[in-house]
Amino acid sequence: MRVLITGFPPFPGCPINPTQQLVDAIRDDAIAVNGVQFVSELVPVAYRGVEEVFDRLISEIQPSLVLAFGVGRHQSTLRLETLGVNLDDASIQDNASELRQNKPIVKDGPSEIANRLDLELLAKELLRAGVPTELSNNAGRYVCNHLLYYASYRQSQVEPAYDFLFTHVPTLENGFDLDLTLKGIEVMINWHE
Ligand code: PCA
Numbered sequence: 781m782r783v784l785i786t787g788f789p790p791f792p793g794c795p796i797n798p799t800q801q802l803v804d805a806i807r808d809d810a811i812a813v814n815g816v817q818f819v820s821e822l823v824p825v826a827y828r829g830v831e832e833v834f835d836r837l838i839s840e841i842q843p844s845l846v847l848a849f850g851v852g853r854h855q856s857t858l859r860l861e862t863l864g865v866n867l868d869d870a871s872i873q874d875n876a877s878e879l880r881q882n883k884p885i886v887k888d889g890p891s892e893i894a895n896r897l898d899l900e901l902l903a904k905e906l907l908r909a910g911v912p913t914e915l916s917n918n919a920g921r922y923v924c925n926h927l928l929y930y931a932s933y934r935q936s937q938v939e940p941a942y943d944f945l946f947t948h949v950p951t952l953e954n955g956f957d958l959d960l961t962l963k964g965i966e967v968m969i970n971w972h973e
Contacts, residue, residue, distance in 0.1 A: 784818045784843035784942075785968060786834075788850050788923070791825035792872045798952050799849040802961055811962050813969050819843065825923045826876040827868055827885075831930050838938055845943045845972055846931065847965060850924035852948030856956065857912040859875040859948040859965055860899045861919040864929030866891050869921035885929050897945060897972075905971050911964045912956075919946060943972065 785806050787799030806820035819841050823833045838846075852859055866889050868880035899915055906913040919925040928946040935944060945968065950956035 781815060781973070782819065782841060782843045784837060784841050785818060785820045786823045786837070786846070786848045786927075787820075788825050789822055789875070791875055791923070794851060794853065794951075796952070797851050798956075798958065798961070799854070799869045799951055800849055801846060801952075801958055802849055802949070804933045804957060805962065806965075811966055813966060816969055821885070823848075823927065824875060826874045827878055827880055827923060827926050830923055830927050833888065833932060834927065835934070838934070838942065842940060843942050844940075845969070846945070847968060848927055848931065848944070848946045849961070850927070850946070850948055851951055852920075852924075854949055855948060855950050856954050857914045857950065858906065858961065859914050859916040860895075860903055861916050861924075861928055861946040861948060862895050862899055863917040863922065864893045864895075864919065864932045864946075865925055866893075866929055867921050868926055872922070874923055879881055885926055886933050889929075893929060895932065895945065897943060900943070902945075902968065902971050906964055906967050909963060911960055911967060913964070917949065919948065924948065
């Protein structure tokens with residue numbers, strides 16, 4: 781099975797993005813799971829660009845599972861995001877200098893899209909494996925929520941279908957080691973299979 785892992789580069793106010801390091805580590809074969817081919821890619825912190833790159837990756841790679849990661853400051857656990865909201869609304873610009881306030885992501889799209897996976901069960905598995913984890917129903921209104929909503933929206937349109945999960949990870953300063961996120965990915969994949 782092919783698994784696409786995505787992370788983001790730094791953005792205004794966040795000079796080091798641990799999800800970029802995550803992407804690099806997986807490219808360097810930091811994890812291996814039998815029968816799984818990992819493809820690890822950065823996606824831009826840009827409302828428009830992230831859609832283009834996501835669509836291209838899905839059609840080129842045709843993954844059966846996409847695990848998307850972004851940094852969430854002010855948190856100390858992995859946060860499995862259960863809900864994408866059809867709204868861009870942030871006080872900072874994206875990396876393409878675009879400021880979006882009160883703007884829908886998909887015109888006439890549903891106001892919210894819930895994740896299709898049983899994330900309560902997955903959270904229990906992660907906790908059992910010693911990976912601090914919470915569920916979250918608020919991924920913000922910046923580019924992470926944009927990717928979460930857009931990828932969830934595209935799920936019903938793209939063939940072959942993919943499963944999708946968005947996870948916010950803490951900053952490294954918050955004492956959350958990269959190895960914990962890597963362990964989390966192994967748990968996610970074994971659970972999904
Ligand atoms: N975190 C931001 C965007 C990129 C990232 O890693 C967010 O939470 O929206």
